[in-house]
Amino acid sequence: MRTIAVVSAGLSVPSSTRLLADRLATATLDALRQRGVEARAETVDLREHARDLADNLVTGFANERLSEAVTTVTTADAVIAVTPIFSASYSGLFKTFFDVLEKDSLVGKPVLLGATGGTARHSLALEHAVRPLFAYLRAVAVPTSVFAASEDWAGGDATTRSLHDRVVRAGDELAELVAARPPVEPVDPFADPVTSFAAKVGGRG
Template sequence: MTTRTLAVVSGGLSNPSSTRLLGDRLTAATVASLKARGEDTTVEVVELRSHARDLADNLVTGFANQALRTAVDTVTGADGLIAVTPIFSASYSGLFKTFFDVLEKDALVGTPVLLGATAGTARHSLALEHAVRPLFTYLRAVTVPTAVFAATEDWAGAGGVDRALAGRIDRAAGELADLVSGRPASARPVDPFADPTTSFEDLLRGH
């Protein structure tokens, strides 16, 4: 079996968080879909609430500390990404946007991404299409066709989730699994400075 890496970015601010709950549901469904395709999965979750101060420091200094750098490397090095944000004022949260603002501009090029969002009412559902999807289009990621929105009432069904929401989760997870399983490992971004063939001293001498 091939082992794929899946990064999950959760922008929820509370603990427990409905945003993290949706991310967990999407992750479980994607792992199951990949397993059905003969792929094992390693999952790494990035809780943005843990990096709020790190992100603010990065914005004003231009440098990420070790904790934030680890989170960034987790996301940019993954075979696939699940990105889930709460919706505030009809758009993604500021914390969610800030994380993707500090990434290198080409860091997510070609990366398969499943988009999710949560809010108190279904009135916010279109924010996924008019705000969140354009962000990842700008980053040149490959977003799956089905984005998953969950309002408060969607968690009231059997097993803690509405049947319609469960169907959207399974459909989106299958779409992400199709993209991830069809993506060669070489498609992941390569850091041109990770294994330099010329020493720093030679570069200074102009060699």
């Protein structure tokens, strides 16, 4: 059983960002199933962790709720990461979550990138802002990133043909990477029971 972590940085309820994240997850699971690979999606809704993330920034420690969300992402076989576009870039909430991850925790991990915005003018933010972030984290981003503007939702939660095709193509690309890799081994929480205080706070500015 493979696990796909779905990170959504949408702020509203309902959220077009969460809607796109769910569509990408469904497309990926369908593509994996066609390859004979069973998988499940686990969603991390960042709006639920806004205060947890702020606390982590100033203390250097994640509380239990945030730790569970971080573990979901870092131990998954792949990640789907979707952000709203604000001021031509990813949202602050989205960036903060990936800021608090441990160094190298996403190295080599397959990632599908998605974003939402009011108009298609913001679509290039995926390539000039979001993709470079994951390149820095040394994750393996699939070639197709998916941007959804307001007009792509066809007056509701149904997608236009163009968006649907991009979602299916991106999901297939992520499934191809996941199927070609061995499953991520579960982490033994007792394997390294002693971690010094200095190690925990090292590198925090």
